Amino acid sequence: xxxxxxxxxxxxxxxxxxxxxxxxxxxxxxxxxxxxxxxxxxxxxxxxxxxxxxxxxxxxxxxxxxxxxxxxxxxxxxxxxxxxxxxxxxxxxxxxxxxxxxxxxxxxxxxxxxxxxxxxxxxxxxxxxxxxxxxxxxxxxxxxxxxxxxxxxxxxxxxxxxxxxxxxxxxxxxxxxxxxxxxxxxxxxxxxxxxxxxxxxxxxxxxxxxxxxxxxxxxxxxxxxxxxxxxxxxxxxxxxxxxxxxxxxxxxxxxxx
Amino acid sequence: xxxxxxxxxxxxxxxxxxxxxxxxxxxxxxxxxxxxxxxxxxxxxxxxxxxxxxxxxxxxxxxxxxxxxxxxxxxxxxxxxxxxxxxxxxxxxxxxxxxxxxxxxxxxxxxxxxxxxxxxxxxxxxxxxxxxxxxxxxxxxxxxxxxxxxxxxxxxxxxxxxxxxxxxxxxxxxxxxxxxxxxxxxxxxxxxxxxxxxxxxxxxxxxxxxxxxxxxxxxxxxxxxxxxxxxxxxxxxxxxxxxxxxxxxxxxxxxxx
Numbered sequence: 001x002x003x004x005x006x007x008x009x010x011x012x013x014x015x016x017x018x019x020x021x022x023x024x025x026x027x028x029x030x031x032x033x034x035x036x037x038x039x040x041x042x043x044x045x046x047x048x049x050x051x052x053x054x055x056x057x058x059x060x061x062x063x064x065x066x067x068x069x070x071x072x073x074x075x076x077x078x079x080x081x082x083x084x085x086x087x088x089x090x091x092x093x094x095x096x097x098x099x100x101x102x103x104x105x106x107x108x109x110x111x112x113x114x115x116x117x118x119x120x121x122x123x124x125x126x127x128x129x130x131x132x133x134x135x136x137x138x139x140x141x142x143x144x145x146x147x148x149x150x151x152x153x154x155x156x157x158x159x160x161x162x163x164x165x166x167x168x169x170x171x172x173x174x175x176x177x178x179x180x181x182x183x184x185x186x187x188x189x190x191x192x193x194x195x196x197x198x199x200x201x202x203x204x205x206x207x208x209x210x211x212x213x214x215x216x217x218x219x220x221x222x223x224x225x226x227x228x229x230x231x232x233x234x235x236x237x238x239x240x241x242x243x244x245x246x247x248x249x250x251x252x253x254x255x256x257x
Numbered sequence: 258x259x260x261x262x263x264x265x266x267x268x269x270x271x272x273x274x275x276x277x278x279x280x281x282x283x284x285x286x287x288x289x290x291x292x293x294x295x296x297x298x299x300x301x302x303x304x305x306x307x308x309x310x311x312x313x314x315x316x317x318x319x320x321x322x323x324x325x326x327x328x329x330x331x332x333x334x335x336x337x338x339x340x341x342x343x344x345x346x347x348x349x350x351x352x353x354x355x356x357x358x359x360x361x362x363x364x365x366x367x368x369x370x371x372x373x374x375x376x377x378x379x380x381x382x383x384x385x386x387x388x389x390x391x392x393x394x395x396x397x398x399x400x401x402x403x404x405x406x407x408x409x410x411x412x413x414x415x416x417x418x419x420x421x422x423x424x425x426x427x428x429x430x431x432x433x434x435x436x437x438x439x440x441x442x443x444x445x446x447x448x449x450x451x452x453x454x455x456x457x458x459x460x461x462x463x464x465x466x467x468x469x470x471x472x473x474x475x476x477x478x479x480x481x482x483x484x485x486x487x488x489x490x491x492x493x494x495x496x497x498x499x500x501x502x503x504x505x506x507x508x509x510x511x512x513x514x
Contacts, residue, residue, distance in 0.1 A: 087407075087429060091447035094351040094377050120351050120376065150344075153412065155421070155430035164412070164421040167432075172344060173412035175432040190348035 002127055005100045005114040008052055009123065012082065012098040015048045016041070016089075016118050026090035033068030034206065034238045041089055042066055045082030045098060053078065060102065063236050065208050077236055078102055079110075079211040083118070085178025094119035099180040101211035108233045113212030115180045124184045124216050132219035134188050141222035141248025142189030144255075150174065152182045154196035158203045166195045166256055179205055183213035186248050187220035193256060194246040197227060204241035207234045214246075222248040229257055259384055262357045262371040265309055266380065269339065269355040272305045273298070273346075273375050283347035290325030291463065291495045298346055299323055302339030302355060310335065317359065320493050322465050334493055335359055336367070336468040340375070342435025351376035356437040358468035365490045370469030372437045381441045381473050389476035391445050398479035398505025399446030401512075407431065409439045411453035415460045423452045423513055436462055440470035443505050444477035450513060451503040454484060461498035464491045471503075479505040486514055 019025070025041035032038040046066050053062060053072075061077040062070040069077075078100065083089055085096030097117050103110035115124040124139075126132040132139050151170035153163040167173035170192065176182050185191040198204040214224050214232065224232045224246040234240050247253050276282070282298035289295040303323050310319060310329075318334040319327040326334075335357065340346055342353030354374050360367035372381040381396075383389040389396050406427035410420040413432075424430035427449065433439050442448040455461040471481050471489065481489045481503040491497050504510050 091407075091442065092377075092379065092445075093433070093442070093447075094374070117351070120349075122349065150348075155410065155412065155424040155432060157425055157428055157430075159421070159425055159430070161421070164416070164418070164424075167412040167421075168414055168416055171414055172434065173414075173416070173432060174434050175412060175430060176350070177429065177431050185348065185350070188349075190350075 001102060002112045002114065002125055004058070005102065005112055006123065006125065008049055008100055009098050009114050009116040011052055012045050012048050013116060013118050013121065016045060016083075019044070032066035034065050035202075038066045039086055039090065042083050042086055046080070049080055049082055049100075063208065063238065065238070068238060069236070076102055076104055079208055079236060081180065081208040084180045084209055085176075088177050089118070095176050095178050095181060097178060097181050099209065099212045101215065103211070103236070106233050106235045107207060107211060107214055110211055110215045113215040115184055115212050115216060117181060124187065124213070126216040126219040128215065128219070130219070132187055132216045134184070139188040139220050141187055141217065141220045142192070144192050144249040144251040147171065150191045152176065152185065152191050152194040154198060158198045158200040160197040160199045162197050163195060166193070169255065179209040180213040183210055183217050183246055186222055186246050187213070187217040189248060192248055193252045195244075195256065197243045201241050204243050206238060206241055207236060208238065217246055220248070222246065225253070229253070258359060259369045259371065259382055261315070262359065262369055263380065263382065265306055265357055266355050266371050266373040268309055269302050269305050270373060270375050270378065273302060273340075276301070289323040291322050292459075295323045296343055296347065299340050299343055303337070306337055306339055320465065320495065322495070325495060326493070333359055333361055336465055336493060338437065338465045341437045341466055342433075345434050346375070352433050352435050352438060354435060354437050356466065356469045358472065360468070360493070363490050363492045364464060364468060364471055367468055367472045370472040372441055372469050372473060374438060381444065381470070383473040383476040385472065385476070387476070389444055389473045391441070396445040396477050398444055398474065398477045399449070401449050401506040401508040404428070407448045409433065409442065409448050409451040411455060415455045415457040417454040417456045419454050420452060423450070426512065436466040437470040440467055440474050440503055443479055443503050444470070444474040446505060449505055450509045452501075452513065454500045458498050461500050463495060463498055464493060465495065474503055477505070479503065482510065486510070
């Protein structure tokens with residue numbers, strides 16, 4: 001199953017890498033199922049995945065950013081963000097990914113997840129109960145040390161003040177604009193936390209953004225909670241949004257919450 | 258002259274790309290000339306440049322992050338940051354660069370500058386009075402539109418509150434942790450501003466970080482000022498630091514200052 005997810009990620013990467021320089025990645029095509037405009041590169045990547053699922057007749061439904069829920073009368077659902085970090089992709093910032101997760105009804109029953117950086121090819125994988133890896137090597141979230149701390153925070157128009165308060169508690173802070181890869185940086189022990197408090201609920205994170213990377217983080221020894229310190233769970237529903245704190249070490253949670 | 262800078266950038270990129278997976282990029286070797294620890298990958302890249310200058314007997318002094326000022330009794334000085342965004346490089350975040358600029362005494366007399374993303378190979382160049390380019394194509398900073406605004410800001414331990422106020426004035430905000438490439442994003446019209454107000458002067462930007470990218474931005478039609486709205490100039494001195502606002506369109510300056 002993980003091998004199938006990896007193969008799909010590779011197909012998306014090959015397709016994105018082979019786009020011609022004339023292809024206008026940022027062209028707005030129409031309104032997607034999540035209510036935001038579908039850009040040309042999102043559509044291209046989504047089509048690669050949907051075609052694959054159909055051609056192989058995989059026994060899965062699909063929940064995707066652009067197409068919404070595709071009911072294929074299956075028990076399991078493939079939860080995808082065909083391009084996470086679309087704006088980075090459009091800008092040429094090499095920090096965007098494909099995110100693929102397989103589960104039944106919500107984040108806590110996801111059984112496998114794959115996130116791939118579409119530029120570098122870095123491939124993060126996890127299977128429930130079996131640990132997480134990057135490029136085949138086991139990854140483990142790091143112990144918190146204030147002397148080398150790095151916090152990833154949400155910035156932008158709807159950022160609540162406490163995002164910035166968190167940013168200032170670390171030695172370094174970043175805001176890369178690609179939730180799945182930012183979560184993976186916590187999972188592999190390069191960052192200590194990823195915090196998002198968005199004042200406008202419709203701009204917070206969705207299941208498609210972090211279904212795979214939340215499993216990867218949890219399998220690497222970290223966890224992700226909502227801002228009431230409840231273990232984060234989200235249904236397979238594009239309309240559901242949540243703020244969160246993801247961390248590698250519980251000490252970070254005590255520091256921030 | 259620009260061709261020589263491009264060749265040096267290529268040498269650094271080849272050397273960095275061919276490091277073995279066992280090479281510990283983040284190993285702290287000793288205290289560099291700028292007062293921060295010299296990491297193994299910084300030293301490796303600096304050696305590539307210094308060896309090149311010596312072997313070709315280029316008629317230039319060198320000012321570098323780790324080695325400081327190397328007086329070769331020349332009129333011109335090569336101002337280098339061998340790896341800008343070292344921490345990204347150590348983390349495996351594909352957003353770090355080599356920055357090379359050639360001038361006589363300060364930022365305003367820089368005559369040529371090159372910044373290369375060491376992962377993707379994206380190559381930004383400028384010669385004074387001759388415009389700026391990315392991968393050989395002319396780049397121009399974009400006109401400001403509030404509907405698609407993206408502001409890059411400084412975050413982290415020493416960030417003044419107004420960095421966050423700026424971040425919230427745009428639709429999107431980022432903090433990538435690599436000053437030269439962040440400046441180039443403004444130059445090529447993907448971001449509208451790059452703002453840094455660091456409360457601790459010793460953590461602000463240095464000439465080596467932005468000598469090349471400031472020329473690239475200015476040649477692309479943008480500009481960079483200090484926080485008193487004075488056109489930014491900095492001497493060839495590792496101890497000099499400054500906060501700044503870089504922008505593509507004057508309207509952004511009016512909005513922010």
